[in-house]
Amino acid sequence: MDSAQFAPWKRMKLRRKFIVVATMFTVVLAGLIAYTASAVNQQKDKFFISDLAGRQRMLAQKYTQEVLLAAQGQATDHAGTMAQMRESLVVLENGGAALVGGEGGLRVLIGATEDGEFRAKLGEQGNLLRQLESEAGRYLAMAANDGRRVEKMRELLALQGQLTKQADLSVKVLVREVERHINLTVTILTMLGIGAALGGMGISWIIGREIVDPLASCAYAALEIAKGNLRLEPQKITSADEIGQLQESFNEMLTSLREIALQSRSVCESLTIAASQILSSTQSQAAGTKQQAAAVQEITTTVEQINLSSKQVAERSRQVAGTADAVAQSGHAGLQAVHETTIGMEAIREQTENVAENIITLSERTQAVGEIIATVNEIAEQSNLVALNAAIEAADARESGRRFSVVAGEIKNLADQAKEATSQVRGILEQTQKGINTSVMLTEEALKRVEVGRERTNLSEQVIRQMSDNIQESVHAFQQIVGATNQQQIGLEQVTQALHEIRQASQQTAQTTAQLERSSMELTALGQQLAKTLEKYRL
Amino acid sequence: MSDSQPLFSMDDPAFVERILKARARRLAASRDQHAQVEHGETMLCFRVGGERYALPLDSLAEVATLGMVTPVPGQPRDLLGVTNLRGEIRPVLNLHQLLGLAEPGEDGRRFAVYLRGPSRAIGLGVDEMRRIRAIDPQSLTYPAQSGNGLPQRFIRGIGPDTLIVLDPQQILALDVLRDRRADYRIRQ
Numbered sequence: 001m002d003s004a005q006f007a008p009w010k011r012m013k014l015r016r017k018f019i020v021v022a023t024m025f026t027v028v029l030a031g032l033i034a035y036t037a038s039a040v041n042q043q044k045d046k047f048f049i050s051d052l053a054g055r056q057r058m059l060a061q062k063y064t065q066e067v068l069l070a071a072q073g074q075a076t077d078h079a080g081t082m083a084q085m086r087e088s089l090v091v092l093e094n095g096g097a098a099l100v101g102g103e104g105g106l107r108v109l110i111g112a113t114e115d116g117e118f119r120a121k122l123g124e125q126g127n128l129l130r131q132l133e134s135e136a137g138r139y140l141a142m143a144a145n146d147g148r149r150v151e152k153m154r155e156l157l158a159l160q161g162q163l164t165k166q167a168d169l170s171v172k173v174l175v176r177e178v179e180r181h182i183n184l185t186v187t188i189l190t191m192l193g194i195g196a197a198l199g200g201m202g203i204s205w206i207i208g209r210e211i212v213d214p215l216a217s218c219a220y221a222a223l224e225i226a227k228g229n230l231r232l233e234p235q236k237i238t239s240a241d242e243i244g245q246l247q248e249s250f251n252e253m254l255t256s257l258r259e260i261a262l263q264s265r266s267v268c269e270s271l272t273i274a275a276s277q278i279l280s281s282t283q284s285q286a287a288g289t290k291q292q293a294a295a296v297q298e299i300t301t302t303v304e305q306i307n308l309s310s311k312q313v314a315e316r317s318r319q320v321a322g323t324a325d326a327v328a329q330s331g332h333a334g335l336q337a338v339h340e341t342t343i344g345m346e347a348i349r350e351q352t353e354n355v356a357e358n359i360i361t362l363s364e365r366t367q368a369v370g371e372i373i374a375t376v377n378e379i380a381e382q383s384n385l386v387a388l389n390a391a392i393e394a395a396d397a398r399e400s401g402r403r404f405s406v407v408a409g410e411i412k413n414l415a416d417q418a419k420e421a422t423s424q425v426r427g428i429l430e431q432t433q434k435g436i437n438t439s440v441m442l443t444e445e446a447l448k449r450v451e452v453g454r455e456r457t458n459l460s461e462q463v464i465r466q467m468s469d470n471i472q473e474s475v476h477a478f479q480q481i482v483g484a485t486n487q488q489q490i491g492l493e494q495v496t497q498a499l500h501e502i503r504q505a506s507q508q509t510a511q512t513t514a515q516l517e518r519s520s521m522e523l524t525a526l527g528q529q530l531a532k533t534l535e536k537y538r539l
Numbered sequence: 540m541s542d543s544q545p546l547f548s549m550d551d552p553a554f555v556e557r558i559l560k561a562r563a564r565r566l567a568a569s570r571d572q573h574a575q576v577e578h579g580e581t582m583l584c585f586r587v588g589g590e591r592y593a594l595p596l597d598s599l600a601e602v603a604t605l606g607m608v609t610p611v612p613g614q615p616r617d618l619l620g621v622t623n624l625r626g627e628i629r630p631v632l633n634l635h636q637l638l639g640l641a642e643p644g645e646d647g648r649r650f651a652v653y654l655r656g657p658s659r660a661i662g663l664g665v666d667e668m669r670r671i672r673a674i675d676p677q678s679l680t681y682p683a684q685s686g687n688g689l690p691q692r693f694i695r696g697i698g699p700d701t702l703i704v705l706d707p708q709q710i711l712a713l714d715v716l717r718d719r720r721a722d723y724r725i726r727q
Contacts, residue, residue: 381604384668385650388583388602391671395581395596405581412671417562424558 010239014211017241021203028196035192039185046178048108052088052098053174056125057167059085060132064160067136068153082133089129093122115177121170128163135159214243218250228536230258261537268534272527279520286513293506300499307492314485321478324471331468338461345457349450356443363436370429373422380418387412580676582704584669585652588640591669591702594652598707600660602668605631605651618715619664622651629653630716631662637693637710654707661716674698 012020059081066076091098095112113119139152214235221232232254235247387408394405582593583602608620608631619633631651635642643649643666650668653660679696695706
C-alpha cells in the first residue's frame with residue numbers, strides 16, 4: 001500500500017491515533033480540572049474573606065461588650081480587639097496575612113480586593129469603626145455616675161448595631177459576589193463540559209466514520225462472501241492504517257477466493273470429468289478383466305495343448321533327427337549314385353554319338369537305295385513305254401498282232417506293277433528318310449539333353465552335397481531342438497503355474513475393480529456434490 | 540509318279556498282306572478275262588494339264604519320252620518345236636496350247652505320243668502316260684450334240700468318266716503341219 005497518497009493523519013497507525021485522541025481528551029480534562037481547582041481556590045479566598053468579614057461583626061459585638069465591661073470597671077482588652085478589627089479591615093482592603101478561625105486558627109494570605117462596592121463598604125465600615133472607637137473612648141472617659149452615660153451607651157450600641165449591619169452588608173456583598181463568581185464558574189464549566197462533550201462526540205463520530213464504516217463494509221462483504229457472493233466490488237482503501245491493511249487484505253482475500261472458486265470450479269469440472277472417465281475406464285477395466293480371465297483360461301488350455309504338442313514335437317524331432325541321419329547317409333549314397341549317373345551319362349553320350357554316325361551312314365545308304373529305286377522307276381517307265389509301243393505295233397498288225405497285244409498288255413501290267421512297287425518303295429524310302437532325319441534331330445537333341453543332363457547331374461551332385469551338409473546341420477539342429485523342447489516343456493510348466501497365479505490375480509483384480517467402480521461412482525457423486533457446492537459461489 | 544499317298548507303314552502286316560493279295564489276284568487272272576474286257580476300240584489314255592485324254596491305238600505310230608525339244612522360229616505357239624528321235628527329226632505339237640490349257644511347269648518328265656501321219660509321225664506333248672483301254676464308241680457323247688463349250692475342233696467325243704477322245708485327223712489337218720512340210724523335202 002502506498003501510504004504517501006494519504007494525509008498524515010490517514011497515514012498514522014490506529015494505536016497512535018487512539019493515543020493522540022486519548023491525549024487530547026486527557027489534556028482537555030486536565031484543563032477542566034485545573035480550571036475547577038483554580039475556581040475552587042478562588043472560592044477558598046472568598047470564603048476566608050467572608051469569614052474575616054463575618055468576624056468583624058463578632059469582633060464589633062465583642063468590642064462593645066468589652067467596652068461596656070470596661071465601663072463597669074472590669075479590665076478588658078477592647079483596644080486589642082479594636083486593633084484586630086482594624087488589621088482585619090486593612091487586610092480585607094489591601095490584602096495580606098490574616099488570622100482565620102479565632103485565636104487557634106490558621107493564618108492565611110488574602111489578596112487585595114478588587115471589588116469596588118466591597119471596598120466602599122469596607123471604607124464605610126472603617127469610618128464606623130473609627131466612630132465606634134472614638135465614642136467608646138468618650139464613653140469610657142465619662143464618670144461612672146454621669147447621667148449621660150446611658151445616653152452614650154445607647155449611642156454606642158446603636159453605632160455598634162450600625163457597624164454590625166455594615167459588616168453584614170459587606171458580607172452580603174461579598175456573598176453576592178461569591179455567588180456571582182460561582183455562577184460564572186459553573187457556567188464556564190458547563191460550557192466547557194458541553195464543548196468537550198461536543199468535541200468528543202465529533203471526534204468519536206469522525207473516528208467512528210473512519211473506523212467503523214470500513215469495518216461495517218468489511219463485515220457486510222464478509223457476510224456476502226459467506227453467502228457465496230464473490231461478485232463484490234473491491235473495498236476502497238481509505239487509509240494506510242490497520243483498517244486500510246484490513247481492506248487490502250480483504251481485497252486480496254476476495255481476489256484469491258475468486259481465483260480459488262474459479263480454480264475449484266474448473267478443478268471440480270475436471271474432477272467430475274475425470275471421475276466419470278475413471279468410472280468408464282473402471283467399467284471397461286472390469287469388462288477387460290473378465291475378458292482377461294476368460295483369455296487366461298483359454299491361454300491355460302492353449303498352453304496345455306502346446307505342452308502336449310511340444311511333447312509331440314520333441315518326439316517328432318527325435319524321429320526327424322533319426323530320419324535326417326538316415327537321409328544324410330542316403331545323401332552319401334545319392335552322391336555315389338549321381339557319380340555313377342555321370343559316368344552313365346558319359347557312356348550314353350558316346351553311344352548317342354555312335355548312333356548319330358550310324359544314322360548318317362544309314363541315311364547315305366538310304367539315298368543310294370533311293371537312287372537305285374529311281375533307276376528302277378526309270379526302267380519301269382521305259383518298260384511301260386515299250387509295252388505301249390508293243391500294243392501300238394500289235395494294233396497296227398491287226399488280227400495277227402492280237403495275241404501280241406495281250407503280251408504287250410501283260411508287259412504293261414508288269415511295268416505298271418513295277419512302277420507301283422517303286423512308288424511304294426519310294427514312299428517307304430521317303431518315310432525312312434523322314435524317320436532318319438527325325439532320328440538325327442532326336443539324336444542331336446539327345447546329345448544336347450545328355451549334355452544338359454550332365455550339367456544337371458553336376459548340379460545335382462552339388463545340391464546333394466549341399467543337402468547332405470544341410471542335413472548334417474539339420475541333425476545337429478534337431479538335436480538342439482530336442483534339447484530346447486525339453487527346456488520348453490519345463491518353461492511351459494512354469495508358464496502354466498504362472499497362468500494359475502495370473503488367474504488368481506485377475507480374480508482379485510476383478511474384485512478390486514468392483515470396489516474401484518463403487519469408489520469411482522462415489523467419487524462422481526462427490527464431484528457432483530462439490531459442483532453444486534461450488535455453484536453457490538457467484539463469480 | 541503317283542500322287543501324294545496317305546502315310547503308310549511297311550510294318551503294318553495288314554497293309555502288306557493287302558498289297559500281296561492284290562498282286563496275287565492280278566497274276567492269277569486269266570488272259571481271257573482281258574480279252575473279254577477289251578472289246579470296242581482300244582485307245583491310249585494320257586494326261587494333259589490335269590485332264591485325261593485318249594487317242595485310238597490305230598492312229599498312233601509309237602510313244603516315247605520327250606527329250607529335248609528345239610523351238611522352231613517363226614512358227615505359231617501350236618508347234619512346240621522339233622525333237623530328235625533315233626536320228627529322225629519330228630515335229631511336236633503343243634497340246635496345251637491346242638486345247639486351251641495352262642502351260643505346265645518346266646520340271647517333270649514329259650512324254651510324246653506320235654501320231655501316224657501321212658508321211659511321217661507327228662508328236663504330241665503329254666504330261667503322263669496312263670494305260671490302254673477299250674472304249675465302246677457307242678458310249679461316247681459328242682460335243683457338237685451336247686454343246687458344252689469346249690474347243691471342239693480336236694474332240695471326237697467324251698467317254699464315260701469324262702475321258703476326252705481326241706480326233707487325230709483334225710490334229711493332222713493343222714495348217715502348221717500342212718505348210719511347206721515334207722512334200723518339199725520328198726520332192727527334193
